Amino acid sequence: xxxxxxxxxxxxxxxxxxxxxxxxxxxxxxxxxxxxxxxxxxxxxxxxxxxxxxxxxxxxxxxxxxxxxxxxxxxxxxxxxxxxx
Amino acid sequence: xxxxxxxxxxxxxxxxxxxxxxxxxxxxxxxxxxxxxxxxxxxxxxxxxxxxxxxxxxxxxxxxxxxxxxxxxxxxxxxxxxxxxxxxxxxxxxxxxxxxxxxxxxxxxxxxxxxxxxxxxxxxxxxxxxxxxxxxxxxxxxxxxxxxxxxxxxxxxxxxxxxxxxxxxxxxxxxxxxxxxxxxxxxxxxxxxxxxxxxxxxxxxxxxxxxxxxxxxxxxxxxxxxxxxxxxxxxxxxxxxxxxxxxxxxxxxxxxxxxxxxxxxxxxxxxxxxxxxxxxxxxxxxxxxxxxxxxxxxxxxxxxx
Numbered sequence: 001x002x003x004x005x006x007x008x009x010x011x012x013x014x015x016x017x018x019x020x021x022x023x024x025x026x027x028x029x030x031x032x033x034x035x036x037x038x039x040x041x042x043x044x045x046x047x048x049x050x051x052x053x054x055x056x057x058x059x060x061x062x063x064x065x066x067x068x069x070x071x072x073x074x075x076x077x078x079x080x081x082x083x084x085x
Numbered sequence: 086x087x088x089x090x091x092x093x094x095x096x097x098x099x100x101x102x103x104x105x106x107x108x109x110x111x112x113x114x115x116x117x118x119x120x121x122x123x124x125x126x127x128x129x130x131x132x133x134x135x136x137x138x139x140x141x142x143x144x145x146x147x148x149x150x151x152x153x154x155x156x157x158x159x160x161x162x163x164x165x166x167x168x169x170x171x172x173x174x175x176x177x178x179x180x181x182x183x184x185x186x187x188x189x190x191x192x193x194x195x196x197x198x199x200x201x202x203x204x205x206x207x208x209x210x211x212x213x214x215x216x217x218x219x220x221x222x223x224x225x226x227x228x229x230x231x232x233x234x235x236x237x238x239x240x241x242x243x244x245x246x247x248x249x250x251x252x253x254x255x256x257x258x259x260x261x262x263x264x265x266x267x268x269x270x271x272x273x274x275x276x277x278x279x280x281x282x283x284x285x286x287x288x289x290x291x292x293x294x295x296x297x298x299x300x301x302x303x304x305x306x307x308x309x310x311x312x313x314x315x316x317x318x319x320x321x322x323x324x325x326x327x328x329x330x331x332x333x334x335x336x337x338x339x340x341x342x343x344x345x346x347x348x349x350x351x352x353x354x355x356x357x358x359x360x361x362x363x364x365x366x367x368x369x370x371x372x373x374x375x376x377x378x379x380x381x382x383x384x385x386x387x388x389x390x
Contacts, residue, residue, distance in 0.1 A: 023128055043310045044101055044126070051102040051243060063308040064331075069373040072309055 013057050014078040016060070017033030020050065020052045030079075053081060060084050091119040096156035098139060103183075105129040106250045106363045107257075111160070116261040120156040125164075139166045144338040151175045156262045161215065162249055162325050165194070170217055185245035185350050187227060187245040189271045192220035193278035195314050197241040200232060201304035204296065208232050208241060211257050213295060216267065221276055223268035228252045237306035237330075238314075284297035287315030289329065291343035297363035299332055321385040324383055335362040345384065351377030353384070 014031065021029060025040045035041040043062065050061045059081040066080045095117055097108040102104040104124045109245040112119040112131040121135045128134065135154075143166060152175050158340050159180040161168075173180055186196035187209030200208050209229035214222035228248055232241060259266065287305055289298065302317040308330055316328045316334060340346060340356040368375050375383065 035270075043313075047239075047243070048102040048105075048128070051246065055102075056248075064367060066309075068233050068309040069369070080303055 009057075009059060009081070010078050013053055013059055013081040014074060016053045016056050016076045017049065017077055020049050024049065029074070031075040032073050034073055035059055036072050041072075049077075057081065058084055092116065093158065093357075094118050094120040094154070095160045095227045095257065095260075096120045096123070096151065097161075098123040098142060098159060098166065099162040100125045100139075100165055101163055101246075103250050104244045107160055107162050107183075107253050108134075108251070109149065111257060114257060114261060117257065120154050125145055126191065139164060142166070143169055143172060145171075148172050148175050148199060160253060160257065161214075162253055163246060167219070168215055173215060173217070179252075180215070181212050182215045182220075183224070183249040183354075184211045184220055185242065185249055187229060188213060188220060189276040191279070192276050194281045195238075196279050197245055197315060198228060198238045198284060198304040199279050201236060201238065202297075202300050204300055205232055208245065210245050210252050212252055213271075219278060221271055221273065223270050225266045225268055226252055226256050237303045237308070238312065239307040239310060281314070284314040287312075287318050289317050289319045290358075291319075291355060292358035294359035295334055295357040295363050298363060300356055301333070302329050302332050312351050319386060321383060321387040323383075323389070325370050325383060325386070327365075327375070327383070329365055329367065331365075331367040332363040332365050335364040338362040348377065348380060348384075351380065353380055356378045 024045050027040055028039060029040055033040065043074065054060055061080055062082050063080055066076045066084065093116060095111045097104065097111055099107055105128055108122045108131060109129065111117050112134065119131055119134045120157065121137060121140050122131065123137050125139055126295065127136045137147065138323060148171050151172060156176065157179060159176050162179065162183040167182065184192065190213040191200055196209060207229050209227055211224055212226045213224045216222040228246055232243065305312055305315045305317045316326045318326055320326050335349060335354045337360055338346060338356045342356055342358045344356040345353060346356060346362055349364055352366055354362050354364050356362050368381070
C-alpha cells in the first residue's frame with residue numbers, strides 16, 4: 001500500500017491520534033494495537049477520532065492509502081491521513 | 086444588535102464529535118451558558134456542567150430535571166433520540182435540531198447516502214424547530230455545500246457533521262444576540278423521510294446504468310468503518326461475496342449486463358445495463374482488498390465453479 005505521507009505530518013497525526021485515543025479509552029494500547037478487534041473503539045468512536053484529527057491537523061483521511069485487513073492500528077490510521085489540498 | 090442576554094441557558098443533546106463540539110461552543114460563547122450536556126458516550130467535560138445520558142433526558146425524572154434546570158433552549162445534533170411531547174412542553178417548544186441533510190427533500194435516516202445514489206450535486210444541513218413529527222418542524226437555517234465526485238457515504242456524512250456544527254454555531258450566536266429567528270414552514274407533502282429498512286439491500290444489479298452503479302457503490306462505502314446500511318456487493322459463481330468500494334467508467338460494450346470483460350490494470354471490467362462497462366477499482370473479500378493476483382485467483386475459481 002502507498003504510504004508516501006511525509007514523516008513530519010505522519011508523526012504529528014500519530015501524536016494527535018494517541019492523545020485522542022487516551023481520552024476515548026482507559027485501556028492500554030500502543031501504535032500496533034488492533035483497536036477495533038481489542039474492543040477499544042467502535043465505529044462511532046473511530047469516526048469521532050477521524051474527525052478530531054482532521055480538525056486538529058488540517059489533514060484529511062484517505063482510507064484507500066492503507067489496507068486495514070490485518071487490523072486497524074494507530075500506525076496504520078496515521079498513514080491514511082494526508083495534508084489537505 | 087447588542088447581546089441582550091447575560092447567559093442564555095442552553096442544554097445540548099448530541100453524540101460524538103459533533104455533540105462535544107456544540108457543547109464546547111456553547112460553553113465558551115460569551116452570553117451563553119451550558120445548562121447541561123446529554124450524550125451517549127461522554128468524552129468531554131465542561132467544568133461542573135451536568136453530563137447526563139439521552140435515556141435519562143427523555144425519562145420522566147429527566148424531564149423533571151429539565152424543568153428544574155430551566156434551560157431556555159435545547160440544541161440537538163448527531164442524535165436519533167425522539168423527544169417526547171412532555172419534554173418539548175417543558176422547553177416551551179424552544180428546541181432546535183440540526184438535521185444532517187437539506188429539508189424537506191432529505192429527511193429521516195441515511196439521507197446523505199440517498200443523495201449520492203440520486204446523483205445529487207448539492208447537499209446540505211438544516212436547523213429546524215423540533216416538533217412531534219420527525220424532521221417536520223419549521224426551518225430556521227439551512228447551509229448547502231457541493232457533493233464531490235470523490236465523496237463516499239462516509240465522507241459526505243463527515244462533511245455534514247462538520248457543516249452542522251458550523252451552522253448550529255451561527256444560529257446559537259444569533260440566539261445569544263437576542264435575534265428572533267425567522268422560520269419557514271415545511272410543506273408536509275414535500276418532506277421525504279428515508280427509513281433505515283429502505284437502505285439495507287447492497288446487492289449490485291448490473292442491469293442498472295453505469296452511472297447509477299458508481300453512485301450506489303460509493304454511497305455504501307464507509308471504509309474503514311462498518312456501513313450503517315449496506316456495502317455494495319455481488320456473489321461470484323464460486324460463492325465469494327465481493328464488496329465493491331469504488332468503480333469507474335470503462336467505456337462502451339455490447340456485452341450483456343453482468344458479463345466479465347477481463348482485467349484492466351489489474352482490476353476486472355464488467356458490463357452494465359446501458360451499454361457501458363465499469364472497472365472495479367477497489368473491492369474486497371472477507372475484508373481483504375483485492376489486487377491483480379487475487380482477482381485472477383477469484384476469476385479462476387469462479388470459472389471452475
